Amino acid sequence: MASIEFKRVEKRYADNPPTVPGLDLHIRDGEFMVLVGPSGCGKSTTLRMIAGLESVTSGELWIGDRLVNELQPAARDVAMVFQNYALYPHMTVFDNMAFGLRVRKQPASLIKSKVEQAADTLGLADLLARKPGQLSGGQCQRVALGRAIVRDPQVFLFDEPLSNLDAELRVQMRGNIGRLHREFATTSVYVTHDQVEAMTLGSRIAILNRGELMQVGTPMELYNDPDNVFVAGFMGSPPMNIVPVQNRGAGLKNALLDLPRADLGGLAGELLLGIRPEKLHPAAGSPDHWPRLRAKVEMVETLGAEMLVHLGDGSERMIARLPGLQLLTPGQTLELALDPDAIYLFDRHSRQRIRTVQPVAVAEAVPCT
Amino acid sequence: MHLIQRALALWLCLCAVQAVAQEELLLWHGYRGAERQALEQLLDDYNRSQSQVRVRALAVPFGSYADKLSAALPRGQGPDLFIFAHDRIGGWASAGHSIAPIDDFVRPQVLERFPDNLLGAMRYQGSLYGLPFNFKSTALIYNRALIDSPPATTAEMIAQARAHTDRQHGRFGLAYSYTEPFFHGALMNGFGSGPFDAQNRLALDSDTNVRSVQLLTEWVRTDGVLPEEPNSTLVTNLFNQGRAAMVISGPWMLGEIDPQIDYAVAPLPRLSASGTPLAPWVAVEGLFLSPWSDSKEAAYRLMEYLTARESAEQMAIAGGQLPANLGAFEHPQIASNDVAMAFRQQLETAVPIPNLPEMTLLWKPLENVLKKVVKGAAQPAAAMQRLQRDLQRDIAALQASQSRDAGPAQLPAWLWGLGLFLLLAAVTALLKLRRRIAATWRHNRTAYLYILPAMLGMLLLVFFPLLYGLLLSFTDTTLLNENTPLASRWLGLDNYVGILGDWNLWYGAGAERSINFDNFYWTLLVTVCWTASNVLLAVGLALLLALALNKPIFGRAWFRVLLILPWAIPNYITALVWKGMFHPQFGVINQALQIFGIAPVAWFDSVGASFFTGLVTNVWLSIPFMMVVILGGLQSIPRELYEAARVEGAGRWFQFREITLPLLKPVLIPAIILSVVWTFNMFNVIYLVSDGAPAGANDILITKAFRIGFEKYQYAYAAAYSMVILALLFCYALWQTRISRTMEAAR
Structure with a gap:
């Protein structure tokens, strides 16, 4: 087991702008780090640099106490699970799992016991004689996991391992991977573009955008305390409502909202306000001092226990996650209350969080209507 | 109505009259370029000069000409008359139905147009099979910048050649395709009677023939005046680059000589030892008559016309040929042409290529022997003796196949039995499956129609030839008997026994033992x-x-x-x-x-x-x-x-x-x-x-x-050989299919 440290690591292909421009990231020993971000954000490249499949253009990459920039993949003692499983189609499940051990010329008896043990853990014991072509997607993925764990490496690397599976299997495999990590407690780096996977699996999550690290933290830190609009918008489904507002000195205002005075000091007039859909509550039953908004219902997505209400008025749109009890029809006007503790302000230009001020003067809040 | 009938009747009458009045003759030739133009001009003139006969000429591409003749003539589908080299006469005459003698038509005064040796080329077993049209022989072509006067004897020739040989710089005094029997014929004929003796028996191991090979070996190995592994391209190139002082070649080379080279042609020299001249082989193109022609008389008259002096002059002047009617050489325009006259002079000593059918068997094996001997890999006498033995065997095989059709023969009973059995089996199968066949036909009519052309093609181009080849392999069909009935050629399994049962892996014994290739x-x-x-x-x-x-x-x-x-x-x-x-x-x-x-x-x-x-x-x-x-x-x-x-x-x-x-x-x-x-x-x-x-x-x-x-020309033996190859590949394919199938299964 080992920690992983990126020190100003840059990856650049030819003369193009860098894919990863100077990454600083510390992955702790035994941690399950999820790299998440939209496609093209450099997360896979970052993972492949750890594996040694991509070279590091500049900076330092450490695994444990070794600088691995120039080290061959074989020497890094990492195991990787690929998106397409990368199973050898001409070998049986057993041979696939034994591959790494055979490369290392382990004695046959040891290989056998290790592979069988891993197969037991993953429920593959009956499939050892089959070839990948005869397996389902989930089974293939388990073989790929098995191939990684028999080697007992310092680091596990996962490159979107679940993206080829259907939704149900994905949930199941997510459980498996989580269980394995708890069992082996091996340092793991997991790449995904799916924030649900990130939230459920990660000890910590690193969110990347265009090669830049946006924020690192535990899932709840990122969810509750986003550093910027990108993180706020990336985590959660549906994402946080982000709407532009005017700072009128005496309050924040836009087409939907009219929040009472807040001490906004010298902040620019144009700001972004964020609030998660679940922090919009039906006005009835909410504390009186919570600010209100009235908006037209544009569309309702009923999910059973809850519903997503799309509110819109011309240019501004918001989504509210409400209990699925009431009957709403498009066109109807709805009054909602905003949880004042869950309102975030962002700079409109830097798109960074403004932490210096409390957006709503709660004590003095006055209902809009 | 009445009127129309009358008009029709009249038109039919006219056609009939025309048909009676005008015979049509078809002439095949293999000429191109100037030769073709000259010939067609002559034929046009002929057509204009009279109205009874109309001659149509067909120029067959040279490469396929011989095959086309061999395929068409015996089946009565060829031309009325054709122009071809004389060396096939024997084969055609032996095979029968390919070529007709002209003794019944020929007028004695016409024969006076030609020299004896050219007429002799047209004779086979006492019959005259055509009129000679033109001739081609080799002669000595020399570079006048290097050679002042052509050598009169072989010793002189070699002496001059040695003076111009510089092997280091790729220069040679003499160059010719000496391993090709056509060229070596000049030496064989110079020493003696050529490959056959006076009774037309094969005599390759005769003292004179062995000496001819010895002399060649001396030129190549001792005198070293000749290049290695010669061929016509190499000879031409060497001459054009001025790196060969003298070459032995024929009129066909003249067109390829670089205009910069000042050359002259002279007859081949005399053998220094005996004083007899080297006698190159001459190939005579003749006009031949098809036995199937309905207008043999008219065809013969056309032959006379084409070999008349005026025609010969025209073919020489416009077509560049060396006419067989030697009278044409008196024409001032030809008489002043040194090159033409040199070949004319060479004709005096030239010998026609034997037109015996056995001759066709001789080219390749003799070439192999010559190649071997000049490299010192074999002794002339021993090599020629062995060649004589091998060729006698091959000739015997051909003659046996030819003589067998004299006796009555029958296809073996089992063959009929097998045929009957197969037929019965097919009919039974058809009857048994007729419902299913009808049903599938109804269901998949379009599909069957789609594959029909391919099936027909396969049937015609694959299965029929295969079956034909199989049948052929049980016979002793050769060049000489391919037109006789199948029954008279039936041999059974002898060819296969001959191929697979031949355990003569070695030649000779003791120190001289060598692999039988x-x-x-x-x-x-x-x-x-x-x-x-x-x-x-x-x-x-x-x-x-x-x-x-x-x-x-x-x-x-x-x-x-x-x-x-x-x-x-x-x-x-x-x-x-x-x-x-x-x-x-x-x-x-x-x-x-x-x-x-x-x-x-x-x-x-x-x-x-x-x-x-x-x-x-x-x-x-x-x-x-x-x-x-x-x-x-x-x-x-x-x-x-x-x-x-x-x-x-x-x-x-x-x-x-x-x-x-x-x-x-x-x-x-x-x-x-x-x-x-x-x-x-x-x-x-x-x-x-x-x-x-x-x-x-x-x-x-x-x-x-x-x-x-x-x-x-042992067609049946070759067919059996091919069947063995097919069987080998078939076994390989079976084995391969099994391998692939296990592989599929393993995947």
């Missing part, structure tokens, strides 16, 4: 070695190249194009290029070897070296296809597999062995199967590069079958 098992061994080594090398090298080109190396796209390029060149051209490069004296390979101080290799002299030339050529030809196939296979292997293996710690060799090779199998195995079949039957490379040298040692089964069929 004509033996089937030797040829089979060579074929197997040939196939295995080719496939192994081609696949191995193609794999290496494909692996290299699969990496993102610099200029990859260009390398790919360059490596695929040999594929775009027709393989016989590539083969000829390689043959040229392997030429022992002028080939680039030996010259390169010499630059590095390595002794030049006589590529076609030893079994191993000669095998190597074919191997290199064929591997060169095979690599592009193999490489493309393998490259495609490599690119279909997902990159992640290699990445996974790298992460797992596998090195390159391990990756290649454990991933690349197993995953290439699905492409490699079909490619190897194809390659095996192609190589096994690779006719072009063997035939064109090494030509089986030395002495047929490097022939593979398919070239051997060709030689038996088209150099020895």
